Amino acid sequence: MLRIEEPITTTPARNRLWAAAEQLVVKADSPADLNQGLMELGSLVCTPSSPRCDACPIKRHCRARATGCVADIPVTAANSQAGTHEINVTSLVLLRPVPRAPGSSRVFLRQRPTDAGLWAGLWEPPAIEDTDLSDGEPTHMRRHMQRRHGLEVATMRQVRTCTRKLSHRTVQFTVMLGQNIRGRARNGIWVAEGQQLERIPMSNAHRRVITIGLNAGLSKSETCPISAAK
Numbered sequence: 001m002l003r004i005e006e007p008i009t010t011t012p013a014r015n016r017l018w019a020a021a022e023q024l025v026v027k028a029d030s031p032a033d034l035n036q037g038l039m040e041l042g043s044l045v046c047t048p049s050s051p052r053c054d055a056c057p058i059k060r061h062c063r064a065r066a067t068g069c070v071a072d073i074p075v076t077a078a079n080s081q082a083g084t085h086e087i088n089v090t091s092l093v094l095l096r097p098v099p100r101a102p103g104s105s106r107v108f109l110r111q112r113p114t115d116a117g118l119w120a121g122l123w124e125p126p127a128i129e130d131t132d133l134s135d136g137e138p139t140h141m142r143r144h145m146q147r148r149h150g151l152e153v154a155t156m157r158q159v160r161t162c163t164r165k166l167s168h169r170t171v172q173f174t175v176m177l178g179q180n181i182r183g184r185a186r187n188g189i190w191v192a193e194g195q196q197l198e199r200i201p202m203s204n205a206h207r208r209v210i211t212i213g214l215n216a217g218l219s220k221s222e223t224c225p226i227s228a229a230k
Contacts, residue, residue: 048074053121054114065201070120085169087118091127091206092141093213094153094178098192105217107197107210108181110149110188118169124206125213126188141176149187154180159216164205171205175212 028034045052053065064070094108109123128144145151156178164171191197193214 051120052114065121070118087129087169087171088174089127089129089171090141090174090176091125091209092145092153092156092176092178093125093159093210093217094145094151094181095213095217096179096181096190103218104193105214106190106192107214108149108151108185108188108190109200109202118166118171119203119206121201122206123200123202125209141178145178146183149183149185151181151183151185153178154182159212162208162212164208173205173209175209175216177213177216179217 024034024038025031041056041058045056051070053059053062053070056062056065059065062070095105096108098104098106108126110126111123112119112121114121126141126145126149128140141156142153145153156176159175159177162173162175164173191200197210
C-alpha cells in the first residue's frame, strides 16, 4: 500500500513501516482489530507472490497499484541484488476519430488479467510481449488484433521506443501507431482522450506509451524516427 521500493530489511524501509503503523494505531478505534485485519489482509489478499488486487478492500488507496509496480514489491535483499530482468513489449496505440469532435481521438484499451503480476488488472494498449518487431514489420501485430480483438488495422507504423525502469526489471516498449480501423471490437474498450482516459486505471508507463501514440497521430509526417526515451 505504501509502495516501499527499498529492500524491506533495510533501516529506512523499517522506519517507514513503523511510522506508518504508529499512525494507523493512533487513528484506530480498536488497535487489536486493526492488527488482526492487517494480518488477514497480508495472508489472504496482499500476498508477496500473488496479490489479489481485485479483491482488496483498500485498493483505491494503494500507491503500488496506482503506479503499476505491485509485482515488484516487496523488494528483498536477494532480488535487489539479482540484477535487472529486461522485458520487450510491442504496444499498439489504436486511434479512431471522435464523431463531431475534430482533432480528438478515441484510444482502444484492454485490461490485463488480475493474476498477470506486473500491472495486474490495469488497462493498457494492445501489446505483444517478448516479440522482436524491430524491423517494423507489423504482421504479427495485425494477426493478434484480428484474432484477439476482431479489428483490422489498415494503417500501422512503428513510431519510437521508450524505456520504463522498475525496481528489478526494465521494460523496453516499441510503440506502434494504428489508424484506419475496421471491425467491431471485442475484449477491450474505446476511450476518448482527455478526462475519460485519465479516469482509467493505468500504469504511468502505459500512459506515456499512449501519449507517444497520440502525438504521432497528430503529426503530419508519415514517418517518425525511432529513438530511445528514458
